[in-house]
Amino acid sequence: MAPRRYRAAARLPRRRRRAAERAIATIEMAILTPVMLLLVTVSTQAALWQEADHVALAAAESGVAAGAEVGGSPDGAKGAAMSAASQMGTGVLISPEASVTESGGLVTVTVTGQSEQLVPGIPVSVSASASAPLEGLPS
Secondary structure, rough: OOHHHHHHHHHHHHHHHHHHHHHHHHHHHHHHHHHHHHHHHHHHHHHHHHHHHHHHHHHHHHHHHHHHOOOOOOHHHHHHHHHHHHOOOOOEEEEEEEEEEOOOOOOEEEEEEEEOOOOOOOOEEEEEEEEEEEEOOOO
């Protein structure tokens, strides 16, 4: 009977060790899961911001192309920029606004707005500008 007692005593610490390993794995997952979710959320927010920035830049370039051409006007540039922002940025660029300035033979269009938010309370602003010389007929 003595050998059986030694075998049972030898198996008992192994069972406890396995249970302790399972408990540690559970604790590790409880700590790592929120960290992984935070990383995914932050990287997705960065991708949305980058996409909104690209849309704002494309809209500004569209507006500056309309404003710099022969016969172009600041109102036409602003309209072209707003039209491009609404067509390209549906759901990505929120509440876009465009401003046009002309000075020294140069037209500049600036498009601003907000990126879509995944994390509430943290506004993500977007602003992009494009400039081009005014085209004119040779005198």
